[in-house]
Amino acid sequence: MTRLITRRSVIAAGATAGTLTTLPISMVRLAFGGTREDFSFTYISDAHIQQIKGASFVRNWDMGLKRAVAEANLITPEADFVMFGGDLAQLGKKEELDHGGEMLSHLKGKLRCVMGEHDYYFDLGDYWSKLFGPQWYSFDHKGVHFVVLNSILTTDEWTFHRWPTAEQRMLEMAGLDNPNGSPFMVGDKQRAWLKDDLDKVSKDTPLIVFSHSPLQKIYKGWNFWTDDAEQVQALLQPFKNVSVIYGHVHQIQYNQIGNISFNAVMATAWPWPYPDTYAQAGAHVPVLTVPMNRADPFFERDATGWQMIDVNSGRVTARYQLWDNQERVVAYDPKLGKPVDKKYQEAIIRKAPQQHY
Numbered sequence: 001m002t003r004l005i006t007r008r009s010v011i012a013a014g015a016t017a018g019t020l021t022t023l024p025i026s027m028v029r030l031a032f033g034g035t036r037e038d039f040s041f042t043y044i045s046d047a048h049i050q051q052i053k054g055a056s057f058v059r060n061w062d063m064g065l066k067r068a069v070a071e072a073n074l075i076t077p078e079a080d081f082v083m084f085g086g087d088l089a090q091l092g093k094k095e096e097l098d099h100g101g102e103m104l105s106h107l108k109g110k111l112r113c114v115m116g117e118h119d120y121y122f123d124l125g126d127y128w129s130k131l132f133g134p135q136w137y138s139f140d141h142k143g144v145h146f147v148v149l150n151s152i153l154t155t156d157e158w159t160f161h162r163w164p165t166a167e168q169r170m171l172e173m174a175g176l177d178n179p180n181g182s183p184f185m186v187g188d189k190q191r192a193w194l195k196d197d198l199d200k201v202s203k204d205t206p207l208i209v210f211s212h213s214p215l216q217k218i219y220k221g222w223n224f225w226t227d228d229a230e231q232v233q234a235l236l237q238p239f240k241n242v243s244v245i246y247g248h249v250h251q252i253q254y255n256q257i258g259n260i261s262f263n264a265v266m267a268t269a270w271p272w273p274y275p276d277t278y279a280q281a282g283a284h285v286p287v288l289t290v291p292m293n294r295a296d297p298f299f300e301r302d303a304t305g306w307q308m309i310d311v312n313s314g315r316v317t318a319r320y321q322l323w324d325n326q327e328r329v330v331a332y333d334p335k336l337g338k339p340v341d342k343k344y345q346e347a348i349i350r351k352a353p354q355q356h357y
């Protein structure tokens with residue numbers, strides 16, 4: 001006879017007969033309504049595949065993505081799935097998305113994708129969606145609720161009424177510090193969808209959100225920014241355990257705002273400098289972040305790489321696979337209630353600059 005085990009019946013059994021400790025682990029999980037277990041996924045981002053002409057593409061960017069795919073495929077045991085964090089293409093062209101998609105097709109395991117502004121602003125995501133599916137969606141995996149957002153939308157006026165051609169619109173948004181760009185946003189429609197989606201999820205369920213731009217305001221001048229970040233954060237804050245993982249900034253950043261932990265990821269294509277470097281003003285890097293070293297221009301792959309993300313008890317540990325530098329690990333510290341760099345968080349341990357070989 002199959003017996004349905006409920007949380008109440010287990011507590012009652014434990015309280016009255018002392019049988020709780022004899023239950024197999026799988027039954028306890030079932031009993032407490034959670035199927036949560038530790039797992040890993042790989043995260044590759046910002047490949048910026050760029051067509052030169054015809055079948056000719058920028059070799060350096062191709063090699064970055066190929067290397068990430070090859071290394072991710074070597075992971076044993078295999079990760080549960082692969083996320084691609086956006087900016088697969090450089091100028092949103094069909095040829096670039098096809099070429100990048102072909103390289104990603106060699107990945108073992110299920111691939112899910114986030115929309116980047118370089119994928120979007122040529123045809124407003126039309127071809128990308130044909131290849132990779134919806135621009136925002138959610139799914140559940142091993143007791144964790146995952147949400148993917150398209151955070152790189154902007155106003156209708158900028159998108160539809162300002163530029164004479166789609167190519168020009170794409171070029172204006174592609175620049176890092178182009179004042180003709182426009183702040184990114186998730187937007188009303190998608191926030192309404194997010195609210196509906198999250199209303200169905202218990203506040204105890206760990207939540208991991210993927211966006212391309214940071215869902216926090218770092219530096220507007222370079223669009224390291226999402227204009228409605230506070231409104232999105234307000235929807236996430238009621239959850240006890242929330243992580244946001246984002247691409248776009250091409251550098252290690254991490255932060256904690258209330259219940260929300262933030263981890264940025266590196267690019268396979270190139271590193272951006274930290275905004276402080278050029279902005280000549282402080283407070284443009286999240287306060288917890290120990291910056292990566294300045295990239296060494298003599299190593300074309302320096303400060304690039306991919307990520308292995310471990311999820312332990314619903315919390316994120318980002319293992320940054322830096323190709324020409326030391327691996328960095330940023331993990332949530334339950335005592336401090338925020339993510340910390342496992343090696344370099346304490347200033348006394350840091351070497352400045354961290355040595356290149």
Ligand SMILES: [Fe+2]
Pocket residue numbers: 046048086087116248249250267
């Ligand atoms: Fe990018």
Ligand SMILES: [Fe+2]
Pocket residue numbers: 087116117118212247248249
């Ligand atoms: Fe981007």
